[in-house]
Amino acid sequence: MVSLGGVARKLFGSANDRRIRSYKPRVAAINALEEEISALSNDALKAKTDEFKQQIADGKTLDDILIEAFAVVREASKRVLGLRPFDVQLIGGMILHENAIAEMKTGEGKTLVSTLPVYLNALAGKGVHVVTVNDYLARRDSETMGRLHAFLGLTTGVIHHGLDDQQRKAAYACDITYATNNELGFDYLRDNMKMQRSEMVQRGHNYAIVDEVDSILVDEARTPLIISGPLDDRSDLYVAIDKVIPMLEESDYEIDEKQRSANFSEDGMEKLEKLLTEMGLMKGASLYDIENVAIVHHLNNALKAHKLFSRDKDYIVRDDEVVIIDEFTGRMMPGRRYSEGQHQALEAKENVKIQPENQTLASITFQNYFRMYDKLAGMTGTAATEAEEFGNIYGLDVVEVPTNLPIARLDEDDEVYLTVQEKYQAIVSEIKEAKEKGQPVLVGTTSIEKSELLAAALRRDGISDFSVLNARYHEQEAFIISQAGVPGALTIATNMAGRGTDIQLGGNLEMRIEAELGGTEPGIDIVTNEQGQKVEVERKFTPAGPEREEKEKAIRADVARLKEQALAAGGLYVIATERHESRRIDNQLRGRSGRQGDPGRSKFYLSLQDDLMRIFGSDRMESMLTKLGLKEGEAIVHPWINKALERAQKKVEARNFDIRKNLLKYDDVLNDQRKVVFDQRKELMDSEDISDIVVDMRHEVIENAVKRRIPERAYAEQWDVAGLKEDCVRLLNLDLPIEEWAQEDGIAEPEIEQRIIDAAEKAAAVRAEQAAQFGPDVQKYVERQVTMQALDHLWREHIVNLDHLRSVIGFRGYAQRDPLQEYKAEAFELFQALLTNMREVAVSQISRVQLVRQAPPPEAEPAVDPAQMRASHIDPDTGNDEMAEADAVGETDVMPAEWANTGRNDPCPCGSGKKFKHCHGRLLA
Incomplete structure (x- = not known):
């Protein structure tokens, strides 16, 4: 009996099919422009960028100019990269532009696809981030695709490990920025630990395209990024x-x-x-x-x-x-x-x-970081199995993009053995058979240990010409993978997610030219040797000229010959040594074979001792295999086994999704509070003068102290006069005659509160007058810095408190109470306490700040740099005299008030010959 849904799908196609069809009119429109756009000169093609920007400024939307913009990128790609995006790649680009995930099989050119929406969205001038899984891919893609963007007049930056803040800021200021997910997340956290807005490197979160989106937003979603300090x-x-x-x-x-x-x-x-x-x-x-x-x-x-x-x-x-x-x-x-x-x-x-051990100073999960973007998209070869999670957590649809050519790979049923030893024997025999006919083989394992066990088994059987790709040889992975399609090649790899380099039959031409001929200029490279040590080596190079051209021609001919041999042998054969918990990881491995319509083959070898079978396989599966006649030394091959394993994997995936979803609910509580704190920090940084905020905090602190010590409707003898006096010393650095005030006839709580406020404001006025000797803005600077320091310190303590609360809150379930609701309620109370403590600590510290003048060292410029003030030396815990003073390094004479109106780039009135901003003007920075 066929369901109504099944009939509808047959008649109208699936929802995915209908969405793909909806893009075809725009693809046809882009194709119709090809002749017109290809007739343009390079300068005219580049001028299109300014034309598009003007159209956006005049009110057009990005959707309005999509067709022509995509046509321009396609033509530029042909001229710069020698690659013409296929129609299915244009569809992939539209999906990415529409806040969705494009699932495209391995070898379909996802990197090139991304250039279409990247260019279109970069025209808005708000910045586009392209996210990769490692530094190598970020550099490679920024260099390769950066040529295309530069040709069209857009700037490209890359963020990688080892850059300083100025380099990072410059990269983020570009139209397009390539970076790893880790670098982006850590830069965001570091930015929100900076003390001045000018020191922040990121400029917002407008649009991001995440490559290997399932790896980053699903696999790594449970692990928070943490910046910490040592204990x-x-x-x-x-x-x-x-x-x-x-x-x-x-x-x-x-x-x-x-x-x-x-x-x-x-x-x-x-x-x-x-x-x-x-x-x-x-x-x-x-x-x-x-x-x-x-x-x-x-x-x-x-x-x-x-x-x-x-x-x-x-x-x-x-x-x-x-x-x-x-x-x-x-x-x-x-x-x-x-x-x-x-x-x-x-x-x-x-x-x-x-x-x-470290203390957490700041943290965020990828789930919450990437949800900050106004617009988010992703691409991968395997996302459909996690479509529900992408939809629920990120609001992202998953759209499967058809391949440019039909897939010709043969996916065989799994072979199941009783023991691991039997399984490895069968794999070694299969590898020998494939190598004899010259078929390239890629073997996937789930751990370093298992890859090295298989390598040992191969050596015992006389096979030694193979490459092992695992975490030990991470730096060589791109070249190893690029040559895994050579006839007879045998490559053992721990996992194939996000390797970023296609396995091309016959070998990767560009990588081979680079390996054999090097660049065209000499230089030094830093590489990792077999002992894992970083060493300097001279870069291989062959100067440009007839000799290099002849060698490149020979390499091209050899690669073409090897490709024909690999095709004749059946294409790439993928052998997996066991199933992973996630179907996606299995599909990523399998997808390495059969790129762009090439022939290929894949097969999984399993045993009842494998982790998945042992931990998650049901007793029913084992009894089923016994009924099917599984005996020692024999293998069972049956579609039922594949279905049973798929059910086991679905259970694991569902369990992992539930765990991630539950963790996100808890992390959302912290994330909401994080947004409040980070927004407050930005507001403080952006405010030239927070004196009104400081006054409000001071009044609120006094009001709370009086309420705490003088309860409403309490008799005078019930007042905690001694406690209120201590509060005035601790919070305001004021020794006030509270006892005398309390003995006055008819005095009440409001009058005592007002007297304390008056005394506090008088002391604040004296401090402001003293600070004015160092410059008109020094007091403002001190107040802002002290308030931010107090907020930062208490926020770090708050993170630790929430971690501890989260680790024990589950026990509330034994009392029939919802742990999540309990966590939310207690986290809110802790946050309210944080805000109260922040006001008290900031007011206490500001009341104790003393500015002293120090003569500059002989070689120093005679100027005040507020950044040198040691406001950070204030102890946030006590607010006592341990901090005592913030040093202002300044002129031996005070800057006259009338100089404050001097232009920043004008000569300094002191006659030093320097610009005002580099001399006395630094007082006003």
Whole structure:
């Protein structure tokens, strides 16, 4: 029986088909312009950019000029890159322009597709960000596609590790900026830790296209970006606790691989109490005592480090460091560390140098960072399986773009074996057979450990001519992958997500020319050797000329010959050694074969001992395989198995989605508060004078103090006079005769409050008068800096408090209360307390600031630079005399008031010969 939905799809096509058809009239319109646009000279083509910008200024929308703009980009691409975007690529560009995700198979030219909407949206002048997964791709794409944009008169910048703030600011100021997701997120966090608006590098979040969008917005969504500062060194504690774990037996703890959790049993806790008491690490009689909370936390981390984290799978040890491996891409993530002591537990386990634990200073998840963009789009080869998540969390539709040529790849059913050993034997036999007929083979594994197990098995069988691509050889990945399509080539790779380089049959021509001939100019490159060390090497180069042209011609002929051989052998053969938890990762690997209509083949080899089968496979699956006759040394191949595995993968994907969705609900609470704090910081930075805000804060602090010490309708003898006097000293730096005031007949709360306000305003006026000796804007600068410092410090404390609250809030569920609602309520109370504390700390510190004049060192310019004031030395905790003063380095004589009207670029009236802004004008900066 056919459903009504099935009948409708047959008659009208799926929703995806109908959307693709809706783009075809515009594609036809773009094609109709091709002859007219191709007749333009280079200058006339470039002039189109200014013409489009004028049209936008005159009120036209980007949609109004899309057809002509796409036609211009297509023509420019032909002239600059030698590539003419296919019709399906034009469709992909329209999808990206419409706030959606374009799912395009590997080899369909996503990088070129992005240039169409990037150019169109850059015309608005608000900046476009193109997001890639690593620095190599950001540099490569900015250089290659930057030539196209430059030809059309647009500027291109690239953000990568190692740039200073000025370089970053210049890159963000370009029309188009290429960057990794990490760099963008960290720049946003760093910007919101800056003390002056001019120091911020980003200029807003207008439009972003995210390459490998599923990897960034799904796989990495659970891991927050964190900027942190070191706490006290406690390496001895980590080492001592690490020694305890090997003393335990299996009955002393419980491991749940599905949930990735580890807990101690009651027997285990008793044993730990005895061991820790003997070692002098435990206080009191029980680990449940409040003073042992930190010890229990470190014990749990140590247990996870030993029982849940595997070397060469979750991390590797390199240069005396524990480096995390991204489980989805197989890449190393240097600089990324597990939080809350987990990384230190791994360092203790591996006996490497233990880095100090860090305190979070600022954090954000990719989910919340990318939702800040006014317009967001993405592209990948595999997004359809996560369409619900993209729609729910980011409001992004997933549109599958048809391939330019039909897919000719043969996807075979999985082969299932009883044991891992049998599976590897079958894989080695299959590889030998493929190599004998000259077929290129790509083998996908799920971890470094398994890739090296397979490599060892191949060597034992006499096969040694293969490349291993995993986190150990991250820097060489692009070249290894580019040549994986050579006849007879064998490449073993941990994961294929976001590699950024197509596997072309016969090999990648450009990469081979670069490898064999190098550039046309000499130079020095920094590369990583086999020991993982950075070394300088002379860049290979062959000067431009007849000799180079002849060599390039020979390489082209050889690549063409090799391609014919690879095609005759059946194209690229993808072999997977097991299924991943996510179907997307499997599809990414499979999609490496059969690009642009090439023939190809893919097959998965599984065993009942694989992680997915062992952890998530149901007992029903095992009984089904037994019924089908699975015996030792034999394989079962049946479509039922594929369907059963797909169901298991769907369950895992749904569970992971629920986890991400739940985490986002909690993170949204912090994100809403983060927006308030960051907006407040920007408002403070943008305000030339916050004296009115300071006055309001001072009055509110006084009002709260009086209400706290003199309750409404309380008798005079019930007043906390001593407490109010202490508050005046602590908050206002004023020793006032509160006791005398309280003894006056008929005095009430409003009159005492007013007297305190009057005294505080009088003291503030004296401070302002003293500050005026250093320049008219010094007091404004001090007030702004002190207020921002107080806000920053308390915000950091607030983040830590919310982390602690989040780690224990789940227990409220045992009391039949919703943990999320409890978290929201308590987080709101903590935030209200933050705002109250911020006002008190800022008022307290401002009341204690003393400005002193220091003679400049002999070589220094005799000018005041407010940025040199040590307002940051104020102690935000106490507001006491530890801070005491902000030093203003200034002139030995005060700048006359009438000089303040001098133009910034005029000669300074002091006669120094310098411009005013570089001399006395710096007082007004």
